[in-house]
Amino acid sequence: MAAYPAPENARLERFLNEQLHKSLLRFITCGSVDDGKSTLIGRLLFESKMIFDDQLATLKSESRRYGTQGDDIDYALLVDGLAAEREQGITIDVAYRFFSTSARKYIVADTPGHEQYTRNMATGASTADLAVVMIDARKGVLTQTRRHSFIVSLLGIRHIVLCVNKMDLVGHDEATFRRIVADYAEFAADLGFASVEAIPVSALRGDNVTAPSDRMPWYSGPALLPYLDTVDAARATDAAPFRFPVQLVSRPDHAFRGFAGQITSGSIRPGAAVRVLPSGRQSAIHRIVTMDGDLDEAVSGQSVTLTLRDEVDVSRGDMIVEDRAPAEVSDQFQATLVWMSEQPMLPGRAYAMKLGTRECQVQVTEPKYRIDVNTRAHEAARTLALNEIGVCNISLDRMVAFDPYRDIAATGGFIMIDRLTNETVGLGLIDFALRRASNIHRQALDVDKAARAGLKAQKPVILWFTGLSGSGKSTIANIVERRLTAMGKHTYTLDGDNVRHGLNRDLGFTDADRVENIRRVGEVARLMLDAGLIVLVSFISPFRAERRMARAMVEDGEFWEIHVDTPLAIAEARDVKGLYKKARAGKLRNFTGIDSPYEPPRDPEIRLDTVSLSPDAAADLIIARLTHAGLIEEA
Amino acid sequence: MQTLTHLERLEAESIHILREVAATAQNPVMMYSIGKDSSVMLHLARKAFFPGPLPFPLLHIDTLWKFREMIAFRDAVAASPGIRLLVHTNQEGVAAGVNPFASGSSVHTDVMKTQALKQALDLHRFDVAIGGARRDEEKSRAKERVFSFRTAQHRWDPKAQRPELWSLYNTRIRPGETIRAFPISNWTELDIWQYIYQEGIDLVPLYFAADRPVVARGGQWLMVDDDRMPLEPGETPQMRRVRFRTLGCYPLTAALESPAGSVADIIEEMLITTTSERQGRLIDSDAPASMEMKKQEGYF
Numbered sequence: 023m024a025a026y027p028a029p030e031n032a033r034l035e036r037f038l039n040e041q042l043h044k045s046l047l048r049f050i051t052c053g054s055v056d057d058g059k060s061t062l063i064g065r066l067l068f069e070s071k072m073i074f075d076d077q078l079a080t081l082k083s084e085s086r087r088y089g090t091q092g093d094d095i096d097y098a099l100l101v102d103g104l105a106a107e108r109e110q111g112i113t114i115d116v117a118y119r120f121f122s123t124s125a126r127k128y129i130v131a132d133t134p135g136h137e138q139y140t141r142n143m144a145t146g147a148s149t150a151d152l153a154v155v156m157i158d159a160r161k162g163v164l165t166q167t168r169r170h171s172f173i174v175s176l177l178g179i180r181h182i183v184l185c186v187n188k189m190d191l192v193g194h195d196e197a198t199f200r201r202i203v204a205d206y207a208e209f210a211a212d213l214g215f216a217s218v219e220a221i222p223v224s225a226l227r228g229d230n231v232t233a234p235s236d237r238m239p240w241y242s243g244p245a246l247l248p249y250l251d252t253v254d255a256a257r258a259t260d261a262a263p264f265r266f267p268v269q270l271v272s273r274p275d276h277a278f279r280g281f282a283g284q285i286t287s288g289s290i291r292p293g294a295a296v297r298v299l300p301s302g303r304q305s306a307i308h309r310i311v312t313m314d315g316d317l318d319e320a321v322s323g324q325s326v327t328l329t330l331r332d333e334v335d336v337s338r339g340d341m342i343v344e345d346r347a348p349a350e351v352s353d354q355f356q357a358t359l360v361w362m363s364e365q366p367m368l369p370g371r372a373y374a375m376k377l378g379t380r381e382c383q384v385q386v387t388e389p390k391y392r393i394d395v396n397t398r399a400h401e402a403a404r405t406l407a408l409n410e411i412g413v414c415n416i417s418l419d420r421m422v423a424f425d426p427y428r429d430i431a432a433t434g435g436f437i438m439i440d441r442l443t444n445e446t447v448g449l450g451l452i453d454f455a456l457r458r459a460s461n462i463h464r465q466a467l468d469v470d471k472a473a474r475a476g477l478k479a480q481k482p483v484i485l486w487f488t489g490l491s492g493s494g495k496s497t498i499a500n501i502v503e504r505r506l507t508a509m510g511k512h513t514y515t516l517d518g519d520n521v522r523h524g525l526n527r528d529l530g531f532t533d534a535d536r537v538e539n540i541r542r543v544g545e546v547a548r549l550m551l552d553a554g555l556i557v558l559v560s561f562i563s564p565f566r567a568e569r570r571m572a573r574a575m576v577e578d579g580e581f582w583e584i585h586v587d588t589p590l591a592i593a594e595a596r597d598v599k600g601l602y603k604k605a606r607a608g609k610l611r612n613f614t615g616i617d618s619p620y621e622p623p624r625d626p627e628i629r630l631d632t633v634s635l636s637p638d639a640a641a642d643l644i645i646a647r648l649t650h651a652g653l654i655e656e657a
Numbered sequence: 658m659q660t661l662t663h664l665e666r667l668e669a670e671s672i673h674i675l676r677e678v679a680a681t682a683q684n685p686v687m688m689y690s691i692g693k694d695s696s697v698m699l700h701l702a703r704k705a706f707f708p709g710p711l712p713f714p715l716l717h718i719d720t721l722w723k724f725r726e727m728i729a730f731r732d733a734v735a736a737s738p739g740i741r742l743l744v745h746t747n748q749e750g751v752a753a754g755v756n757p758f759a760s761g762s763s764v765h766t767d768v769m770k771t772q773a774l775k776q777a778l779d780l781h782r783f784d785v786a787i788g789g790a791r792r793d794e795e796k797s798r799a800k801e802r803v804f805s806f807r808t809a810q811h812r813w814d815p816k817a818q819r820p821e822l823w824s825l826y827n828t829r830i831r832p833g834e835t836i837r838a839f840p841i842s843n844w845t846e847l848d849i850w851q852y853i854y855q856e857g858i859d860l861v862p863l864y865f866a867a868d869r870p871v872v873a874r875g876g877q878w879l880m881v882d883d884d885r886m887p888l889e890p891g892e893t894p895q896m897r898r899v900r901f902r903t904l905g906c907y908p909l910t911a912a913l914e915s916p917a918g919s920v921a922d923i924i925e926e927m928l929i930t931t932t933s934e935r936q937g938r939l940i941d942s943d944a945p946a947s948m949e950m951k952k953q954e955g956y957f
């Protein structure tokens with residue numbers, strides 16, 4: 023630091039010192055088109071003297087050419103950067119603006135208000151500490167206000183400035199302002215904001231932007247800029263446990279082996295006990311190396327190089343964490359996804375994922391629901407389209423270290439990348455691990471049952487209807503299948519008619535043939551289950567052992583035995599197909615209930631008493647039980 | 658617990674970006690333009706990989722119209738330990754006699770800078786070129802990504818850029834495609850000067866006021882760096898105390914009259930300055946939205 027002499031001028035020295043210790047506030051502006059975001063930001067740049075004379079001259083000439091303010095300056099033109107946008111008069115991407123006051127440096131993410139640009143909003147919000155939500159005083163809280171507020175809350179922003187703009191167009195009316203503030207407070211109540219500061223402004227005229235306006239004497243709160251200068255909105259990353267995703271292994275020679283990275287939360291000192299994840303190996307910090315010399319302490323945000331006391335295997339993508347408060351390790355979690363691509367999200371497809379410095383492969387195994395960003399209602403969804411938000415189970419091709427996003431954003435957020443086009447297609451916020459490192463059971467990332475079922479947005483299951491001939495199995499199975507299809511589920515029914523005539527044409531009704539019959543039906547049902555279908559099997563299947571065999575072919579919970587329980591006398595009285603009569607007459611051999619036994623299930627998943635239940639009521643009961651078990655969604 | 662100053666935050670972010678480039682690129686290169694932003698980038702790169710050497714070479718696109726002091730400074734940097742400097746000139750342009758006077762600033766910049774850069778990237782098969790552009794420099798740069806994606810034809814398509822979430826950069830490309838990485842995207846001109854001051858970074862002396870031979874043209878001072886500069890009728894070089902806010906090809910870069918002889922003086926002067934930095938670069942004033950057009954064509 024000797025290269026340049028200290029300034030002789032004490033005023034300058036004080037200035038430099040002040041500049042150096044200014045804090046940084048990053049915020050995002052959101053609002054609908056024409057709410058006045060560009061005008062407001064242009065005004066902030068102008069007022070904070072970030073506009074130079076030459077830019078002002080350009081601005082004046084452009085205002086006349088493209089502006090909306092006649093011969094007056096159109097501040098919005100200061101920030102509408104790209105020629106394409108200027109022609110269309112819209113803002114099409116996230117732009118970053120810089121200004122500073124005597125108290126702070128600011129980076130503003132300026133995001134467009136179009137409905138279809140959720141993606142840009144999420145991008146801008148991901149690095150912001152605070153959001154300025156713009157509302158046109160004439161329009162009040164709009165659907166898009168809700169959408170934007172939801173997205174910023176999802177991305178973890180806790181501080182909101184509600185900027186009620188264009189107060190000049192509503193006669194600076196207090197009641198209008200109060201009503202909007204109340205509307206907003208009501209809808210934002212459960213978004214988890216730590217603070218919402220409402221300020222009535224006119225971006226165009228500059229009222230309450232940098233200084234209190236005498237046109238709104240009823241407002242006693244701070245003007246926008248003084249508020250931003252003092253609000254404490256920093257994300258609390260320094261109080262969180264130490265996290266250090268390793269970027270590079272530095273090995274300039276045999277003597278030195280360091281791990282370079284940026285501390286994403288917490289702090290560290292030499293001697294501190296740490297753990298390397300996902301391996302779990304423990305060690306302690308030896309040195310904190312920088313070009314300016316070793317440090318006694320390094321804190322969240324700093325880029326450093328760490329050396330460890332022990333020869334531990336560490337590579338890029340690993341995370342060095344505090345030993346007493348390690349991150350979680352898993353290869354499956356539930357995450358909230360924001361989809362950013364024109365190509366919809368496909369469950370089962372392998373995407374590349376970047377989480378911290380780790381790149382791996384990820385697959386959405388099970389879309390759970392989509393969130394309507396306007397109402398926040400949950401809706402059944404099998405995929406996510408551009409700008410849609412959904413909650414999904416996802417599975418990775420390896421174990422990774424992470425934190426739930428709401429705990430530590432830097433180690434809980436990830437991006438998804440299309441492996442062919444390399445487009446960034448989605449962002450994810452980890453909710454929680456579905457499986458911990460302790461009971462590792464790797465799920466291959468190939469196309470498998472979960473993937474196929476995921477594509478159909480359903481859980482595959484076998485509904486095995488057993489009961490006497492004429493008990494009502496096929497009638498009830500048909501109604502259930504119709505209901506499931508109406509819900510968008512993919513199903514198939516196996517029954518005597520379509521199996522006996524083809525696959526099992528060679529089988530008769532001896533006990534041995536009945537066993538083989540059920541074995542084949544069981545195998546076919548298992549394959550269809552593996553294809554992701556809901557399979558309805560409607561077979562008398564009189565023997566417990568065979569039903570048990572079929573059950574054993576699939577995983578726990580995938581086989582539902584449904585006993586269509588009709589007393590023989592009633593089934594025989596119905597005799598829809600006239601079979602009982604033939605059997606009684608001796609024209610049919612080995613007929614169940616007549617000259618062959620039926621072994622009723624001892625512990626079926628569902629028992630249907632067809633004496634008291636109509637076929638429709640029986641189907642209702644099945645649907646209700648499946649819903650209750652989480653196999654299908656609430657209708 | 659200590660809190661970081663804004664310069665420490667900017668520095669840490671830049672180091673993170675440089676390391677991401679080194680960790681993910683096959684064959685990266687750092688653009689070295691000899692100016693103050695390049696000097697800051699080089700300093701940051703040294704910090705990023707300390708105690709190791711720089712994991713990439715520097716590339717200077719020499720239009721042959723750089724100030725002589727710039728070339729001397731570049732050669733001194735190239736001679737320092739651990740630095741590998743590549744210099745590329747568009748020989749076709751030289752053969753065709755392209756120069757800023759005869760060809761005009763647009764053609765000169767296009768052939769000797771934009772085309773030359775593409776040639777060098779193709780020649781060495783660099784997949785990531787680290788550049789010193791800052792978002793505060795010009796309106797069309799405010800939307801630039803930190804990792805800016807270029808097609809195999811080196812074109813920048815504003816609509817094909819990838820969203821950048823948190824500090825997770827998508828660095829994946831297909832063969833032939835390239836990325837321009839901008840580690841000092843979030844720095845302002847004032848930040849650059851403060852950092853130079855704080856860190857004691859060496860600069861080309863042209864940034865500091867000295868008596869230099871200049872002529873007044875188009876309302877700006879142009880320095881007569883050598884006798885290749887044709888003087889217009891009535892022009893005679895005069896000595897003025899001038900300095901440069903940006904450095905490019907000398908006939909295209911205007912000087913400003915200033916007594917500021919030190920970094921501290923410059924910072925002080927900046928506080929009362931009333932013209933933006935790019936005004937000193939004559940290329941901008943060719944046509945409206947010209948930076949954006951140049952960027953689409955492959956200029957940074």
Ligand SMILES: Nc1nc2c(ncn2[C@@H]2O[C@H](COP(=O)(O)OP(=O)(O)O)[C@@H](O)[C@H]2O)c(=O)[nH]1
Binds near residue numbers: 053059060187190224
């Ligand atoms: N009367 C009035 N007009 C405003 C105010 N703020 C913005 N406008 C106008 O509203 C229009 C849209 O503003 P702009 O900043 O481009 O909106 P953006 O789409 O949110 O960036 C322009 O014509 C502005 O001049 C305000 O406070 N009062």
